Amino acid sequence: MNDLPRIQHITASGLVAIVGLWVTYISFTQEPAAAFLFPRIIATVFSILAIWTFGKAVLGKTKVGNGLKGKVVVNLLPGLFVSLVYVFWAAQAMGFYTASTLVFFILLSLYDPAPHNQITTWIKRVSVSIGFLAVMYGLFALLLSVYTPKEIFF
Amino acid sequence: MYFGDVFSPFNFLLLLIGTIGGLILGATPGLSPTMAVALLIPFTFKLEPAQGLILLGAAYTSTVAGGAVSAILLKIPGAPANIATTLDGHTMAKKGQGAKALQLSFLASAVGGIFGVLLLIFLTPVLAQWALAFGPSELFWLAILGVTVIGSLDSSSVVKGLLSGCIGLWLATIGFDDIMGAQRFIFHPNVAGGINVIPALIGLFAIPQIISMFAQGRRKLAAEVLEVEKHSVKKAFFEVFRWRRALTVGTLTGSIIGLIPGVGGQIAGLVAYDQTKKLSPDRHKFGTGHPEGVIAAESANNAMVGPSLVPLLTLSIPGSPTAAVLLGGLLIHGIFPGSDLFDNHPDVAWTFINSMLIGQILMCVFGLYIAGIAARVAQVPNSVMAAVVLGLSVFGSYSVQNSMGDVYVMMTIGTAMYFLERFGFSAAPLVLGLILGPIAEANFIQGSMIANATSSIGAYFFTGSLNLLLISTVVASIGYSVWMEIRSHRYVTKDDVIAKEESAL
Numbered sequence: 001m002n003d004l005p006r007i008q009h010i011t012a013s014g015l016v017a018i019v020g021l022w023v024t025y026i027s028f029t030q031e032p033a034a035a036f037l038f039p040r041i042i043a044t045v046f047s048i049l050a051i052w053t054f055g056k057a058v059l060g061k062t063k064v065g066n067g068l069k070g071k072v073v074v075n076l077l078p079g080l081f082v083s084l085v086y087v088f089w090a091a092q093a094m095g096f097y098t099a100s101t102l103v104f105f106i107l108l109s110l111y112d113p114a115p116h117n118q119i120t121t122w123i124k125r126v127s128v129s130i131g132f133l134a135v136m137y138g139l140f141a142l143l144l145s146v147y148t149p150k151e152i153f154f
Numbered sequence: 155m156y157f158g159d160v161f162s163p164f165n166f167l168l169l170l171i172g173t174i175g176g177l178i179l180g181a182t183p184g185l186s187p188t189m190a191v192a193l194l195i196p197f198t199f200k201l202e203p204a205q206g207l208i209l210l211g212a213a214y215t216s217t218v219a220g221g222a223v224s225a226i227l228l229k230i231p232g233a234p235a236n237i238a239t240t241l242d243g244h245t246m247a248k249k250g251q252g253a254k255a256l257q258l259s260f261l262a263s264a265v266g267g268i269f270g271v272l273l274l275i276f277l278t279p280v281l282a283q284w285a286l287a288f289g290p291s292e293l294f295w296l297a298i299l300g301v302t303v304i305g306s307l308d309s310s311s312v313v314k315g316l317l318s319g320c321i322g323l324w325l326a327t328i329g330f331d332d333i334m335g336a337q338r339f340i341f342h343p344n345v346a347g348g349i350n351v352i353p354a355l356i357g358l359f360a361i362p363q364i365i366s367m368f369a370q371g372r373r374k375l376a377a378e379v380l381e382v383e384k385h386s387v388k389k390a391f392f393e394v395f396r397w398r399r400a401l402t403v404g405t406l407t408g409s410i411i412g413l414i415p416g417v418g419g420q421i422a423g424l425v426a427y428d429q430t431k432k433l434s435p436d437r438h439k440f441g442t443g444h445p446e447g448v449i450a451a452e453s454a455n456n457a458m459v460g461p462s463l464v465p466l467l468t469l470s471i472p473g474s475p476t477a478a479v480l481l482g483g484l485l486i487h488g489i490f491p492g493s494d495l496f497d498n499h500p501d502v503a504w505t506f507i508n509s510m511l512i513g514q515i516l517m518c519v520f521g522l523y524i525a526g527i528a529a530r531v532a533q534v535p536n537s538v539m540a541a542v543v544l545g546l547s548v549f550g551s552y553s554v555q556n557s558m559g560d561v562y563v564m565m566t567i568g569t570a571m572y573f574l575e576r577f578g579f580s581a582a583p584l585v586l587g588l589i590l591g592p593i594a595e596a597n598f599i600q601g602s603m604i605a606n607a608t609s610s611i612g613a614y615f616f617t618g619s620l621n622l623l624l625i626s627t628v629v630a631s632i633g634y635s636v637w638m639e640i641r642s643h644r645y646v647t648k649d650d651v652i653a654k655e656e657s658a659l
Contacts, residue, residue: 012577016317023324026339035336037602038595039327046320049313056313064310065578072369079368080569083544087565091548092558100548104541111537113372128538136545144200146553 008067009057013050020050078110096148097137105129156504159204160512168205169509172212173516177524179213180220182534183230185543187217188476189359193543195352195483196550203487203499207506210483212513214476218455219263219517223525226255226448228533235455238423242440242447249443253383256525257390258445259452264518265394266405266453270460271511273409274467278507281468282496288469290601291615295624297594300471302628303414305583306635314578316632321579322587323594325349325567332592333599344559351482353551353564354588358581359475360547361568367540387522393445400446401453403430408457413464426454460510467491467503470593475582478589486554 024043027036056062082103090099105125114121140146159165172194179190191210198206221232226243239259246255288296301323305315328339329348340346394401407426430450431440440447463480465471470491472478484491495503551564571581605614615621 009577012573016321016574016579019321023339030336030338032334032336035331035334035338038598039324039338041598042320042323042327046317046324049317049320053313053317062578064314066576068573068576071371075371076365076368079540080365083364084565084569086544087548087561091561096549096552100545104545107541107544108537111368111372111540112535113537132542132545136549139197140549140553144197144553146549147556148549148552149558 006057006060006062009062009065010054012065013054013057013062017047017050017054020047023047079107082106082110092149097133097141100136101129101133104132156501157508159501159505160208160509165205165208165505165509168201168209169212169513169516172209173216173513174520174524176213176216177220177223177517177521178527180217180232181223181525182539183224183228183232185217185539186233186359186363187214187221187235188479189363189543190214190217191476191479191483192352192355192359193546193550195355195479195486196553198483199486199553203484203489204502204505206483206487207480207502208509210480211506211510212516214480215267215456215459215510215513216517216521218459219260219267219452219521222259222263222448222452223256223521226259227252227525235423235458236451238427238451238455239448241427241451242442242444243451245441245443246445246448250383251385251443253385254390254393254445255443255448257385257387257522258394258448260518260521260525261390261394262401262404262449262453263456263521264514265401266408266455266457267459267514267517268511269405270409270412270457271507271514272460273413274460274463274510275507277461277464278467278503279496281464282493285469286493288620290597290604291618292620292624293469294594294597294601294615295621295628296469296471297590297597299624299628299631300465300590301583301586301594303631304474304586305580306632310580311578312632312635312639315580315583315635318574318579318581319583319587322584322589323591324587325354325584326588326591327595332596344562349563349567349588350554350560351589352486352554353560354567355479355482355585356547356551357564357566357568358571358585359479360543361565362572362575362581364540364544364547365569365572367536370536373536394449397446397449399433400430400449403433404450404453405457407450408454409461411454412458412461422454422458423451426450456514467495467507472586472589475585478582478585481589 020043023039024047027039027043030036053062086099086103090103093099094102108125108128109116112121112125114124140148160169176187176190179185180187191214194210194213198209201209218233218235221236222239222243224230224232225236225239226247229240229244231237231240243255243259246252301319302316305317305319306312324339326349328345330336330346331338337346404426407429408422411422411425427440427447427450430446431437434440434446436444436446462474462477466477466481468491470481472481481491484495489495489499489502547564547568548561551561552558554560571579571584575581601614602611605611608614616625
């Protein structure tokens with residue numbers, strides 16, 4: 001067992017247990033019953049295993065899972081935030097290609113280990129982002145003919 | 155049979171693209187074979203089924219082998235299957251024998267891979283016919299077996315593995331019930347039509363990897379690429395066969411492990427390495443740059459590829475996460491594996507299988523020449539890799555049905571999976587549950603109807619030699635995993651890999 005606070009494991013397994021219990025409740029209360037026959041079996045096993053896991057977490061007997069360290073959370077949060085904004089808003093609102101190129105550039109700037117105070121670094125980042133746009137457009141618009149939302153830009 | 159189809163210009167071009175692309179992707183740390191194949195699926199929509207499978211099969215084969223490049227030159231396994239290769243491969247490279255280690259690795263991969271595909275060729279048609287004897291109850295248990303075996307063997311914890319499988323089975327029930335048309339668990343309009351397998355696969359395998367790359371922050375690759383000196387391929391060819399023991403143990407171990415659903419290339423490589431070391435009179439040289447270590451590990455992880463497809467092609471039960479992704483690629487073209495595949499689409503089945511045989515040879519030839527380039531690509535910073543994979547995941551998921559709903563599902567499931575993995579849950583059983591759920595349910599309902607008309611549900615599902623054999627295997631796999639867990643005999647788990655990565659932060 002790692003040295004992480006038990007609370008993380010309790011929270012994670014607790015959430016899974018809540019989903020399990022919700023699935024079980026829906027399975028046994030919704031109609032028509034015949035349509036929920038198979039889900040009932042799954043839900044029962046799901047709930048038992050989820051409660052077992054939750055119980056182990058509460059007792060501090062969880063043996064696997066590294067949890068989330070502060071440094072890891074700090075590192076991943078900006079990237080995850082940008083990705084979620086991209087998927088749930090920007091891609092559709094701005095247009096797939098514009099949003100993808102912008103997000104590519106932002107992620108590159110956030111996580112590229114090259115120093116930020118050099119002009120060559122920024123030229124490189126802009127060039128790579130334009131290259132990415134060209135490749136994605138070539139692959140999806142020209143080769144696969146995928147129609148994507150265009151909205152503000154393209 | 156259909157051997158010539160592999161050499162039609164377009165098919166051969168796809169095979170080349172899949173092989174070379176797979177070698178480069180495989181050499182890139184963080185891009186696992188499963189994720190590479192999942193990201194490639196949207197590119198197969200416009201292709202004929204056989205052509206799509208050629209591309210996916212070639213990518214699968216060569217990503218496993220390509221992982222050896224970064225394992226040897228960077229000491230970073232390109233995929234979990236190459237963990238054992240780093241033990242002697244990188245030490246050889248440090249001693250100035252990088253080219254020799256790469257040549258031995260690709261040659262051993264080709265020998266193991268060809269043997270594995272031959273096993274696939276000879277076993278598959280026989281088993282596909284045998285599968286005709288399976289009725290609804292047996293198919294139900296087989297689907298459950300697929301989930302439980304992977305759930306118990308692929309995860310760090312048996313309970314969490316099985317729980318992941320249950321989550322997958324539940325996700326598969328979301329949407330409209332096939333028989334009554336009833337709405338089930340539709341908690342958001344985007345899941346009204348159920349969860350599409352392809353975006354879910356992309357999310358489950360790509361998004362956690364992207365977030366893991368974010369988690370490493372602005373970090374330079376610590377490893378330095380070791381220079382590759384010249385070494386005669388002819389000499390390497392004879393040397394591979396000089397170490398016959400390692401080659402035989404690796405090939406046989408990989409093939410047998412490949413046939414067992416849920417036990418991946420990572421285990422195959424480590425077990426083969428371990429067994430060869432035990433049998434070798436030079437066992438004290440293992441870990442110091444001994445060629446036998448590289449040959450055993452690489453022949454095993456590629457020998458596993460062909461047999462791992464046997465359960466998929468014969469019984470529609472994917473034996474590994476990558477096979478599950480391949481099943482997704484088949485289903486999208488309206489083709490169901492099993493006897494239907496061999497009886498009604500023999501051209502697809504055999505062109506695919508034959509292409510894997512030819513792919514092994516191409517992989518060996520190109521691997522020897524592009525290893526240097528692949529190692530340079532492996533140094534692409536995490537920032538670029540994460541942004542590229544994110545873009546591909548979004549475009550790939552959208553292109554399945556031109557639906558933003560699929561993109562939302564992909565991102566939601568993927569993000570949830572990242573956090574679940576941090577707490578010991580595993581993506582592989584969840585994927586198997588998602589894919590096998592509809593098969594299990596359809597056969598359960600069909601079996602229940604037969605049981606109601608003839609006997610009782612208990613008698614129908616719990617009697618008969620095949621049913622009992624399958625139930626025993628389910629119980630045995632869980633029991634074995636519990637025993638291994640109690641005795642702490644599990645090989646390297648994902649937790650260990652994550653812990654190692656984060657210790658460098």
